Amino acid sequence: MRRAQDIAAEEKSMRTILTLTGAFEGLSSMRIAQIKNQVLESRDFFADLWQMYSQLRVDQLFNYGREKEQKVINKDLFIGITAEGGFSGDIDQRLIDLMLKGYDPAKQDIIIIGHHGAVQLSQRGVAFIKYFRLPTVDKNINVTPLVQHIQEYKTTSVFYQSYTSLMVQDIKKVDLHSAVQAAGTLVNEGDDIITEINYIFEPSSYAVIAHLERIMLQISLSQMILESKLAQHASRYRAMSSAQQLALDTSSGLRLEYNRVRRAVGDQRLKEVTGGMKVVRSHQL
């Protein structure tokens, strides 16, 4: 039987875990609220910009905002957006699994965002051409270096974590070209179509469209990064909630065991005392 003081020590450490998981859960909940707030704040601006882009008749010309004569690498670029640290449950592992499912080093190159994903790739012996830290800011995320890489490749697929609800997060793979193109074709009825016939473009239609394509790429990437951060915090919240529940159950179990052991020790002592008394009485008689 375990000693009562050992059980008490274990229960104490379990209470510490309970406090820590509670703190992490609180932090995750706060960050989820903050990021959701950011998304709401910028919603009108991005909606207007998407609206204007959708009115442009450029869908067939989409060229990742490249210069006219820019040469491209005849490979697909995989971009994986993962968490910077651990404690995010299994969401990063699932993302890496999906990314490596159809991976062929001869046909694809990988850029990984987030330290946790980079570690996971290294552990599996998979090389990546570039690693970026997951941006700590939620506003004005600078994705320009990423867009420069995207423009060098024929096509790009982004693997990111999507937020459905606090309890449900999913892994998504999108072809960046299709994602931007699809959003660009959602014209509301009655909206003007922007063409060279009815608009003046300055400095030129090609320059404006190329700039807009870069902007839309940047916005799409920023939104995917922000959504991944939201999903990571939600996943962390979920992991911490489970850990907290487990710690609570373990702590209750330990408390029961502690009480049982103490009672058993008491009973044992009582048994010894009564046994001793019986011996003494038998000697007196």
Add this chain to the structure above:
Amino acid sequence: MAMRQDASTGQLVDDGRAAPKTGGQLVDGKPVMHLKIYSPFRVYFDETAFSISAENATGPFDILPRHHKFLSLLNPCELRVVSPSGEKRIRISGGLMHVQSDKVKVFLDV
């Protein structure tokens, strides 16, 4: 004709009044346009204005009400807005201007 939303059915119905004109409005006898200057997380200006001056690759230019539809990249410059409430200057690092039927939108930080 102007439309209003029926409280019971939620449908849009004609209320029999003349609809307010969205273009060609006058303030102090001068034509005005609606101007919005904003970035993802901040609105710098969202009112009627008499004019806006900016700079693009071809040089400085002014936009007045009834301007032709126009889409332009903006250079780093100082935007000068003249509105019924006075003059306002906003320094920008670049942006995008969209002019469409007396509505002007300037997207900053893009």
